[in-house]
Amino acid sequence: MTETRSVIPEVDLLKRARKGDQAAFGELVKRYQDMVFTLVCRTLGRSERAADVSQEVFIRAWRGLSNFQEKSKFSSWLYRITVNCCISEIRKSGKMVDDLGSEELETLRIPTAENDHFEKQVEKKDLIERLLSQLPPLYRTMVVLHYLQDLDLQEIAIILDRPLGTVKAYLHRARKHLRQHAEMLLINE
Amino acid sequence: MDCPAIEKFDEYLARLLPSEERAAFERHIEECSSCQKLLVQERNLNRLLAQSLPQTAPPGFAELVQSKLVSRKYTKAVPDWLWALGLGLVVAVSCLLFGRAGSHFTEYLSKTISSYSENPSWLDRWSRLESLVPGDWWGQLSANISILGVNLVIAGVILCFALWQVYKTLRA
Secondary structure: OOOOHHHOOHHHHHHHHHOOOHHHHHHHHHHHHHHHHHHHHHHHOOOOOHHHHHHHHHHHHHHOHHHOOOOOOHHHHHHHHHHHHHHHHHHHOOOOOOOOOHHHHHHOOOOOOOOOOOOOHHHHHHHHHHHHHOOOHHHHHHHHHHHHOOOOHHHHHHHHOOOHHHHHHHHHHHHHHHHHHOHHHHHOO | OOOOOHHHHHHHHOOOOOHHHHHHHHHHHHHOHHHHHHHHHHHHHHHHHHHHOOOOOOOOHHHHHHHOOOOHHHOOOOOHHHHHHHHHHHHHHHHHHHHHHHHHHHHHHHHHHHOOOOOHHHHHHHHHHHOOOOOOHHHHHHHOHHHHHHHHHHHHHHHHHHHHHHHHHHHO
């Protein structure tokens, strides 16, 4: 029987991968590689280590597949591994994961486009990326999980092992920072 | 309703407002032009984030990961079935060795009990254990079927359990 890649359910791939089927796990990697890479890139804030850390995420997932409880979502479990790998990487460089005083947010200066006309999409994207890069890593992680992966705050709190109130507060601060410095951008959209 | 705080806009867009609060918020938005503009800006921000955030993994990434995967058969230093078998063998050997050390213990026990018990059948039972003196412990054990039988039963149970674990692990 011929199976096309697009129709193999994830639960079947997981079952096969748990028995040691590397091809099945490879299919899972293809489905989640962009998501993991995005989360790693945005959390670490730079891309030169992103590929290595992303690989480490999947290798850890492969090794720990027997510990995966099928009652939870595979994506949430993978996100958790991704966040842990990113936190380890950040701590190696001696940086803090979520430490940001409110004073620092207010003094950030964002270079804007020359005439404040954000006509090119790449300028808008570049501005948002620069604004994001100035947030602490954990804030960026929450922004990606909520606004790109569309996870609700409770799920993010579980993945990051933080109280729900902390997730809400961090996301609110991140939005406030983005909103204040990209106001012209938002009005002109 | 006064204009809601900016946090309410965040919660509204994140679908976190309770239904009554959500309805009140929507009613206010319909009537307040400045809040309508603010809601549009917040939606724009969400859209910009969704557009700006995604990254694409480098070409060949999945293949590279796959090439680094070690066969899961060897990811554990000691497989589960080996642990189960080893434990079973350790317990079985311990039970057999107990037969040797047990002879000294039962001798002491029989003497202690005999000094208290007056029941002849009880004394008879323990006198059989008393006959196990140090020395030819295997010969004496084999002569006393009851002790050997108990040990063999215990060892058999443990080995069956170990074999069952082996079967489960191989089947998984």
